[in-house]
Each structure stands twice: as C-alpha cells, then as structure tokens.
Amino acid sequence: MNKSVAVIGLGKYGKSLAENLYLMGADVLAVDRDENVITEFAGKCTSLVRANVENEEEVAALGLKDMDIVVSSTGTNLAAAIMTVAVAREEGVPLIVAKSSSEIMSSILNKIGVNKIIDPEGEGGKRSARILLSSSLKDYFEIDDNLHMAALDAKEEWVGKTLAELQLRRKYKMNVIATRQKGEKWHFIAPDKPISKDDLLLIALEKGSRGEDRL
Secondary structure, three states: OOOEEEEEOOOOHHHHHHHHHHHOOOEEEEEEHHHHHHHHOOOOOEEEEEOOOOHHHHOOOHHHHHHHEEEEEEOOOOOHHHHHHHHHHOOOEEEEEEEEEOOHHHHHHHHHHOOOOEOOOOOOHHHHHHHHHHOOOEEEEEEOOOOEEEEEEEEOOOOOOOOHHOOOOHHHEEEEEEEEEEOOOOOOOOOOOOOOOEEEEEEEEEOOOOOHHHO
16 A cells, blocks of 8 residues: 555545545645645645645646656646646656546546546545555445445456465455456356456455455
8 A cells, every 4th residue: 555646636525535545554645725724634644735736837846756646636626637637647647537527527637648537426535545546456335334345357366266266255255246358248257267367356345354455
C-alpha cells in the first residue's frame, strides 16, 4: 500500500477518498482552495496544500510528477478538472482519475487523457480507495458487514495452478465464484482447471480474513 496519491478537491467524496487512502497506508497529498477545509482536514492525510487548481502555475507547483495516482475530485468544476488532468498527463503520472458529474464532462475528460472516470453516485470513498491501491483489483463491494465481493486479475502466483491446488478457501477464506476472459461471459470454474493469466476472477471473502491481504 506504499503508493503516493494526490486527491485534488476536498468535497464530501474527496475527503472520504483521501482519508480512506491514508488509513490504508497510502502517502496522500490532499489539495483544496478553501483554507477552512484545509484546516478541518488536518491529520487525516500525509500532507495538505491550499491551491487554486484552475491556475496552471499552482497545479504545477504541487509536484504531481512524484505521484503514482492523481485524482481530480473537484465535482462540477470542469476547468479545475481539465487543468489537473492536463498537468498530470504532462508530468507523466501513471494513473489519472477524475470524478465526473455528467456524461458530457466524462466525454471531455476521456478525450484529454484521463485513465478512469469515477462515478460518485455508484462508488464510495472506501471502495474507490481499495481499488486504486490494488494492482489487480477491478471492482470491490460489500455484501454486508462481514462478506465482500471482488473482481480481480489472476495473481501471477496462481497462474497455471488449479483451485484444488491453491486451496484459497482453506488458506484465506476466499471463494472463487466465477471466471471470465475479455469479451466473454462469466462462467463457473472447475476445481481441476488451471487458472490462466488472462482470467478475471469473481471472488467472495470474509471481512478481516487473510484473503483481504491478497487483493
């Protein structure tokens, strides 16, 4: 979880995302233009900066080139989102994520090079944080207080092995429910069929189990 993440914009979603990333072990830079918001958020991330992210010089001064992930969570402020994404792209940030409030905004952000669009209505900060910090996790959601579902790429150490060999349920309280490859439909996997490197796995796991460390 030693990733460096910049969260630009500390609205309700941005605060939740930044705080959860920090609690999960990420190095979090949180940015907002409101001094009161910055003051209230102290202690909930690694570092805080007050900046007007519509201003190119102020965005450039944030040092985004040192970040693994940059998240624009400025909501309906399209100008701020465009500036953040543009500077992050120019500085070679590997993963650029942006919150969008409309299909038109999503279309514009996709055209200027954002890697992932966040749907604030469909995702919570905790869920987004877990997905962003994982190299293999594609989706994650809670069924209830103790059971979670996740979709993830096959781990390198799982490839070529069968579920019977891996014993994921016994070792990690992780149950593989289904699998699919790109362009195909989900289907159940036989316990004696080797896992392919191109497999996407749908799993269920208990909260707090060792399986959470495998995501």
